[in-house]
Amino acid sequence: MQRRSLSATDNVSAAPASSRSAAALDGQGRRLQGIGKTYVLVHGAFHGGWCWTGVARRLRALGHTVYTPTLTGLGERSHVMAARPTIDTFIEDVAQVLHFEDLTEVLLVGHSFAGSVISGVADRMPERLQHLVYLDAAVALPGQALTDIGPPGLVDGYRARARAAGGDGASIPPPAPEALCLATITFAGGDN
Template identity: 65%
Template sequence: MATYVLVHGGGHGGWCYRQVARILRAAGHEVHAPTMTGLGERSHLMGARIDLDLHIQDIGAVLHYEDLREVILVGHSYGGMVVTGVADRMAERVGRLVYLDAATPRDGQSLRDIAGPIIESARPFGEVVDGVELVLLPAPGAGAFYGVTDPDVVAWMDERLTAHPWKCFEQPLKLGNEDALWAIPQYHVVCTSTLTTRDPRLIAEARAAGRLWDIDTGHDLMLTEPRAVADALLEIAAS
């Protein structure tokens, strides 16, 4: 039995993994899909102290308090920043690191550094609430921004997407245990359309090692292609 911790991206929550988690559990695996502070069902906790470091602490606390080891740690989109930070701080608990169409940061990089044009394009449409700059404000049909085309899924997302603190996207990731971090086997499950935007060396190495899956779908691939994503995660557990 494998243990998965599925980390969501910006504006989302653990809810976005519902179908993937159901498939993995049906195959006999343990699955955790936590929601980070200020988002999803924890959106009532929004506040000025929410940043990348706090979200790393959120997920690290799940590994600690659930006493999870040899975890397959999966991060989607912004979640790639978070899982990299968690693996750096808790390498002894992480067995595999999976980037699900995610940011793949290095020391000192922020999501703004990695995905600047996309992130910056969202900023003018944000707002400041109680002193917190928020972006990715939910609006009818916002699922289309994440590459979701099924109107039923978009409507379902409309009821669940939440705003995200800008501070999370501009805070640099600080790594302190890189030897242990980069010794963890890394896997990449990406959208075909984003392959050309990624580090060619990283993609080539992943492909040569049999650690690359590309799925021809939108950015929220866990919602648009849950079976394909789950199958990739099952293959990673078996590798």
């Protein structure tokens, strides 16, 4: 699957045109916060909630409510890696956001590795979700692990990096950025 750059001219709007035009506006024609949809954006491996900063800003400017949790042991929560998080930990991280923020009708977005996370959240609390969005994401069937569906070379590479890290294999060091072949998402006006 190839990644590409997105520009503001691409159709990446957060809500259909009909709901955009019906949103409440303040006295200066700006969309009021909290009037739109509720998004929970879940990052992929080797990231944190911070990777959604630009997307969250744009969605909030359109009046949507946005949460960008960071999964246990990653990003600014890397100091709790000793908790030995598993996929169940990550699912629980997101489920707790939905529970404690009392969120319903959520558009739950999972990028890359987080495809398996949002699938688990959907199994646990489907009544709180409106839509699942898999953004360039891994989707495993019930009973499958990501190692079951990943390309063998990629899975073997992850296992080798875990062994080389000298730990117990629970933590995989991130690859070099150039190995990820990530494209920059650029919005008109240079807002990334």
